[in-house]
Amino acid sequence: MSKHLVGNHIRKLRFHYDEMTQQQLADKAGVTRQTIVALEKGNYSPSLELAFRIALAFNLPLEEVFFYGDTTNLKNK
């Protein structure tokens, strides 16, 4: 079982959102690019506030960006 149970679709959403770069998303969410990299790799579960800020950057509800469950399959994609 993966250590981090909070998964996300950030990578896919960036691609669908005019191929937004990690840096652009980081600037919108008010974090460093390193944090976006860690989130996409599934190495970090964000705070609730950051999760909302990222969802807001995509103009999507939280549950369409993040999900709770085993992230192993998502990592292998």
Place this chain on the structure above:
Amino acid sequence: MSVTYQEKKSIVSLISAILIFITFFFFMYPQYPEGEIDLSETYSYWGFFVLILTVVSIIAHIVISIVFNIFFRITTKEKEPAFSDELDKLIDLKANRNSFFVFIIGFIIAMASLTIGERSQLVFIILIGSGFTSDVVGSLSKIYYYRRGV
């Protein structure tokens, strides 16, 4: 495998801490007073050693950090992050926890050696050594957490 700014910075910090300590130790240790010396002279020497090491470390870290940022900008054409976000702060906290843990172990060993009547020289060497090791552990922890996640 890309290495991010924070990872590079931690690696540079680790290397500089090792280089500064080894250079300083080999420069200062031969100046240890030899022959029949009283206790106050020994304390004075180690006090001077720790103070100078602290000052030299701070100045060297600042200079190395500035040089690294300039080098980073030139080589990557990227600007370094101007702030620490929640991930940086969390990693800092965890790295500091590991670092303090190592120092406390060293401190306890130093106190134990004092209790069993070891020379004051050994006590100071253990204390300074644990300070250096804690610094190294802090940098290694940061590299580990940035790479493997928190």
